[in-house]
Amino acid sequence: MPIMSTEIFNESDAGFVIESTQNCYADGFEGPEKKLDIRFCPINKITGKNSTSKIGLRAINKDRWQQVLDSARCTIISQTSNQFMDSYVLSESSLFVYPRRAMVKTCGTTTLLHLIAKMVEVGKECGLEVEMVVFSRKNLNQPTKQIFPHCSFNDEVAFLNKIFKGEAYVMGDVNKDHWNLYIADYRKNKTVQRTEQTFEVMMHDLNPEVMKQFFKREGVSALDTTVSSGISNLLPGSIIDDFQFDPCGYSMNGLLDQWYWTIHITPESHCSYVSFDTNIALPDFNQLLRNVLNVFKPGRFTTAIYSEDGSPVSDAYSAFDINSIPEFSIQNKTLHGFDGGYDVVVSNFKLSDQYLIQQKQPIIQTADQQQVDLIQV
Numbered sequence: 001m002p003i004m005s006t007e008i009f010n011e012s013d014a015g016f017v018i019e020s021t022q023n024c025y026a027d028g029f030e031g032p033e034k035k036l037d038i039r040f041c042p043i044n045k046i047t048g049k050n051s052t053s054k055i056g057l058r059a060i061n062k063d064r065w066q067q068v069l070d071s072a073r074c075t076i077i078s079q080t081s082n083q084f085m086d087s088y089v090l091s092e093s094s095l096f097v098y099p100r101r102a103m104v105k106t107c108g109t110t111t112l113l114h115l116i117a118k119m120v121e122v123g124k125e126c127g128l129e130v131e132m133v134v135f136s137r138k139n140l141n142q143p144t145k146q147i148f149p150h151c152s153f154n155d156e157v158a159f160l161n162k163i164f165k166g167e168a169y170v171m172g173d174v175n176k177d178h179w180n181l182y183i184a185d186y187r188k189n190k191t192v193q194r195t196e197q198t199f200e201v202m203m204h205d206l207n208p209e210v211m212k213q214f215f216k217r218e219g220v221s222a223l224d225t226t227v228s229s230g231i232s233n234l235l236p237g238s239i240i241d242d243f244q245f246d247p248c249g250y251s252m253n254g255l256l257d258q259w260y261w262t263i264h265i266t267p268e269s270h271c272s273y274v275s276f277d278t279n280i281a282l283p284d285f286n287q288l289l290r291n292v293l294n295v296f297k298p299g300r301f302t303t304a305i306y307s308e309d310g311s312p313v314s315d316a317y318s319a320f321d322i323n324s325i326p327e328f329s330i331q332n333k334t335l336h337g338f339d340g341g342y343d344v345v346v347s348n349f350k351l352s353d354q355y356l357i358q359q360k361q362p363i364i365q366t367a368d369q370q371q372v373d374l375i376q377v
């Protein structure tokens with residue numbers, strides 16, 4: 001029977017303490033998330049009663065996931081499910097659980113990689129072993145404030161290589177916006193048609209008027225903000241689990257049949273950041289990217305596309321047309337093709353100088369016009 005429920009946990013029960021943003025994050029909250037996407041397959045030998053279970057990782061309950069998340073230092077705030085997945089909004093970002101896949105992203109100074117041992121253990125409890133691990137993150141604003149191994153990508157890779165056997169890549173300009181990627185792929189049957197894709201948009205320098213909506217306001221619920229901001233229209237028909245932090249910050253998980261989408265917002269002007277992430281099976285991302293940019297109005301952003309050979313986006317390099325976002329100029333674009341049958345494409349954009357000049361023109365014209373009017377009087 002399909003499960004359709006949203007449960008908000010009592011914050012004190014969950015050990016989740018809302019702290020004053022002004023006091024805690026005076027130097028800026030670290031919005032850019034670390035993301036760990038682990039896919040599992042049945043363990044070859046029969047190891048237990050759950051080994052052939054169709055629900056796989058979904059047999060794990062919220063308390064057990066909280067034990068896993070304890071290692072990353074974050075807390076479950078609420079849970080939503082449909083017939084395909086369980087989703088959890090966390091004190092720092094999100095966890096999505098499919099029968100054979102767990103995707104967790106955490107921000108701030110969380111220690112995401114510390115939860116791997118427990119994640120592998122949970123998989124074993126369900127008769128599953130790791131088939132593929134993808135760890136990725138954008139460059140951090142303040143890496144020195146992180147806890148080991150998250151102060152540097154080199155440390156993270158060394159940490160991961162003690163557990164897995166993978167490859168590491170840096171995509172983009174290492175001195176500017178860039179994206180780090182680690183992949184360990186144990187999938188044996190390379191002939192299987194793989195159709196998964198993910199699309200991430202990581203935005204900085206957001207329009208302050210837009211960001212105002214994500215400060216807690218008396219009498220305005222998270223759902224009100226989800227609707228009035230335009231977020232609910234990004235992928236209509238979704239089950240949405242949203243949360244407004246106090247005094248600011250917003251997170252949501254969306255479930256649209258078998259596809260997830262998730263948005264996390266740090267609205268403070270000195271460190272504004274918004275992430276959008278989905279695995280929706282669209283043939284291109286032109287309209288979705290246009291809509292995301294219209295809702296949030298960033299000054300600069302990075303996109304990351306992961307696309308398997310049989311995915312709806314057949315060519316990750318041209319998954320969206322830069323002509324559909326004329327106010328932005330592209331800084332760089334990097335493609336990595338992998339022999340496992342998938343591509344990763346990372347691009348960086350910023351508002352173009354031409355657009356910024358055009359934006360200023362009406363103000364200058366008005367002032368000039370006023371001057372002319374005054375002279376005429």
Ligand SMILES: C[S@@+](CC[C@H](N)C(=O)[O-])C[C@H]1O[C@@H](n2cnc3c(N)ncnc32)[C@H](O)[C@@H]1O
Binds near residue numbers: 108
């Ligand atoms: C909503 S979370 C989202 C993080 C996400 N990775 C991002 O930056 O887009 C971070 C925002 O919530 C605010 N916030 C308020 N209380 C928080 C808490 N207890 N834990 C984490 N963030 C909190 C932070 O100041 C920040 O604006």
